[in-house]
């Protein structure tokens with residue numbers, strides 16, 4: 001296995017793209033590192049990978065990595081990705097979205113991509129906030145947390161992204177955090193190798209727009225919080241409900257085989273009398 | 278279009294779908310909406326037969342996103358909708374303009390605004406097709422008047438999209454989309470395929486302005502040309518930039534590639550214009566009534582003629598300016614409150630009058646004829 005620095009240099013776009021836009025201590029870079037290491041452990045070439053991102057701090061990942069990259073419109077990454085994957089199923093299509101991107105403005109596309117079980121890898125970087133626009137509350141902002149548009153605390157019940165996508169039919173679902181960077185690599189690798197729609201929720205700290213406003217301490221403190229509150233998924237299921245506080249399960253939460261969308265479409269082509277390649 | 282062929286009875290929407298297939302379209306994404314749905318229905322049956330892709334998306338926003346994605350993967354792609362769906366597509370249409378991704382968007386126009394009159398035709402989206410998405414951007418919009426033109430202009434829409442790396446809008450009014458006519462299916466016509474980069478990947482800049490105004494070919498994803506595509510203002514390699522020169526270069530080049538090729542893009546039909554002093558400017562189904570009205574006027578000894586913009590955007594402004602000095606009046610009949618009328622006023626200092634109809638019925642020859650009579654008496 002290639003060590004981080006080498007892998008990073010192989011996949012980063014060297015000229016003109018740096019310094020990157022992320023704040024010091026931001027978790028997005030850790031997620032990007034995990035993605036690169038996961039890709040390094042596949043047989044895929046850079047030419048075979050299309051990285052599609054939405055709009056937001058998370059969406060900027062596509063600028064820095066040396067693949068076929070597409071920075072779409074806010075919330076719509078999965079729609080562009082669907083077109084690419086159908087038009088050329090040989091390509092490995094990865095989408096990177098923020099929590100607002102994927103579950104607010106793009107929520108409709110997310111649930112339908114899950115339902116179709118199309119072979120796209122979705123990475124959702126959940127920092128519980130709209131980072132790029134300055135800290136407004138998102139569908140994953142916890143109740144009572146403060147945001148620039150929730151000055152008295154959020155009164156909306158947050159989504160559990162993993163439960164949401166599981167219910168909608170995603171066939172591979174995993175949750176990791178920036179504290180568990182190695183685990184994140186491994187999950188992403190499994191997601192890449194999975195045939196069907198996969199979702200990896202990467203919990204990441206946004207120290208600037210979320211942490212600061214909610215007095216969560218330094219970026220390290222926020223990552224420590226991930227460590228202290230994450231429970232591996234089998235152990236999580238055994239926690240009695242009255243002992244549940246802020247803990248959340250991490251690990252591979254769903255992994256099942258189901259016929260993938262493009263395979264089903266190939267059946268349609270056969271029925272219609274077309275030639276399946 | 279030479280060889281003679283059997284005539285077949287076709288609906289406008291069907292002819293549009295057939296034209297798209299003939300142009301090499303192999304990816305369709307859409308969401309059902311009257312009066313465009315027949316296009317999707319037809320293609321859902323036909324595309325699988327030729328190993329093309331049909332997908333019904335969750336809405337028109339996603340349909341537009343999917344066709345841009347498919348086009349970036351190298352496949353000619355299209356969507357079809359009507360007013361409400363066209364409104365939803367606007368943000369991504371702007372993306373296609375900005376990122377210079379060829380694709381075709383069909384809008385079979387119904388009465389608006391809002392849900393309007395789903396089952397009644399209109400021409401109310403002329404201005405939306407020009408300025409629907411935000412910011413200064415180029416656009417090409419074509420407008421057929423017959424079932425045959427639904428076929429031929431769809432082919433042309435794809436050719437222009439590929440040639441100029443831009444979204445092309447086909448504005449079909451609900452009458453033409455739902456009309457049935459016998460047509461002879463064109464057999465031989467030009468099809469512009471996606472140009473391939475002629476330089477190796479190291480030298481490739483997807484947004485480079487080539488000498489002589491040539492447009493850099495768009496390399497399909499996955500073929501060794503790894504580059505970045507964004508809706509942000511970008512430099513020649515596609516990366517976001519705020520450097521003044523690069524910003525200006527980016528915005529000017531997307532507009533100039535259309536502006537500098539008006540002669541190639543603009544297509545008009547002239548009818549009895551040579552000696553005319555009253556010019557009817559009409560498009561789509563209304564041009565059929567206008568032609569009849571011109572005939573009626575000629576019988577009365579009025580020197581009427583017609584100019585029909587087949588290309589609505591860019592607007593054939595210079596063609597109007599060329600004949601303006603000879604005209605007493607321009608008569609502009611349309612199924613809206615005067616969207617093209619406004620353009621005619623801009624193009625010509627001469628008096629222009631409008632004949633508007635927004636009740637969901639077609640503009641009749643009589644209506645236009647009486648206006649011609651009125652202005653020439």
Ligand SMILES: Cc1ncc(C[n+]2csc(CCOP(=O)(O)OP(=O)(O)O)c2C)c(N)n1
Pocket residue numbers: 055056057058059074097098099100101102125127129130131132133138
């Ligand atoms: C249609 C549209 N609406 C709003 C915006 C403004 N906007 C840009 S990024 C963003 C939110 C980003 O939040 P998230 O998806 O969580 O990503 P993060 O920045 O936190 O990584 C918003 C609202 C936009 N670009 N487009």
Ligand code: SF4
Pocket residue numbers: 021022023025026027028057058127131132205206207208209210
């Ligand atoms: S605002 Fe938050 S998410 Fe965005 S770069 Fe800064 S720390 Fe990261």
Ligand SMILES: [Mg+2]
Pocket residue numbers: 056098099100125126127128129130131138
């Ligand atoms: Mg966020």
